[in-house]
Amino acid sequence: MVNLKGKPVELRVPSRMGYEKVAMGTAASVAKLMGFPDARIEDLKTAIAEACINAIEHGNRLNDNLCVGVTLSAHDDSLEVTVLDDGAGISKVPPKPDIDRKMHGEEDARGMGMFLIQSLVDEAEWVKAGNGKGSYVRLVIRLDKESD
Amino acid sequence: MVNLKGKPVELRVPSRMGYEKVAMGTAASVAKLMGFPDARIEDLKTAIAEACINAIEHGNRLNDNLCVGVTLSAHDDSLEVTVLDDGAGISKVPPKPDIDRKMHGEEDARGMGMFLIQSLVDEAEWVKAGNGKGSYVRLVIRLDKESD
């Protein structure tokens, strides 16, 4: 396989539910080109879908005049992804979802997206808006890491 | 299905052979979201691959500091695609490939990309660089049109 480095792939999709699937398709193609195993591509697709849904819903508040930006940077041994929105971002990652509390109505049934992102990729970091830039989540998925 | 119109999907990929597959993946996802039948999505994927390969090879001369731009605009009854490069573009579409001439060495074995693009989509138009903008090919694939 030839040199994978170089400029990142950049994608912009409208802030409308469903368009996360376009990000999934783009990311899956990049990961396949890099030689990721299928199971790891599935992990990446779900993580990117959840990140895009959050950017669409919470970051850009479903305003489809705003776009969600996705960059995919192929490094030698990893794929780095950022998902960018125009919102204020989040200060801290919410606690791990608790299925017992959910089942007893003590916790919202929702609230699993960020947990899934963290569980499915090798690194996940949320960065709040600043310096005229939007908020983003940065994900890293490593080529050597086997899906388990 | 809800309102499909709005901002286009935008993609930028480095000018390196293989990256046309990322454009195929993105385009396939948009077309699926719009409800195109699978056979028509295959047509679109091949047309976009050929357009991107030409932009990478002929337009940007494999200079991977340059990007190929792809926009995908979902209209009510069609998907409009542009594939943009930094080259001078082409003045006219080459003649239809002639398999007999190819088989007898009277014509280059290559030179089928633009013919395939024209054959696979409903509209294809090549626009030369101008006004500080790059060259692009504009493709339209209609939702009602059955693949044959």
Place this chain on the structure above:
Amino acid sequence: MQTETKANIDQIADGNGGRVTVLRFSGDISSGSHDALLGTYTTVSKSQPVLLDFSKVEYINSSGIALVIQMLMEANKNGQKIAAFGLTPHFQKVFTMVGITKYASLYQDEAAAKASI
């Protein structure tokens, strides 16, 4: 732009003289699936077990999983047994990660799910 969720209700024999309801989903399981999941669940008999068939589902996201959890909450209140089958290995892993397997077992296929009920 979200793909519709379809739900079909089947009644099958459990092999022991009893009946089992099978909810067969197709399309997406996402925030737009409220009626297809919770609406459909309200119409089924609460006195027999329910199997959830995900084998025709193409896409599931966390909002869709939240609706599955709400369905399990209802079933739990009714003391009704629920199991699921037809999830891809990836979504079996995802369902396991969020803990759903504590309240609904996941099976490879319909036969295995039916045998367990």
Place this chain on the structure above:
Amino acid sequence: MQTETKANIDQIADGNGGRVTVLRFSGDISSGSHDALLGTYTTVSKSQPVLLDFSKVEYINSSGIALVIQMLMEANKNGQKIAAFGLTPHFQKVFTMVGITKYASLYQDEAAAKASI
């Protein structure tokens, strides 16, 4: 970033006491496939028919098709019969559009291709 093309050479019986060479490709058929296509073709016996197996090929572009045409040119010069099988309906259509079917017939599967030779 191009996926490698792999080519395997099989010898099979034609069912009439003769032998047929089968070139089984996998990966991509693109500009990077020169050696896998034309290099492999130079090594096969020119005195028996050749079948091209595309059933494991994921991606074909026009530069790859040009290499297939060059292989057909060589075979034509050698008076060697070539047929292909395992193309998806989409690529059967594409091969037909460019006129390849005038010089090599396309078959659904290996059995049909072998029977025709």
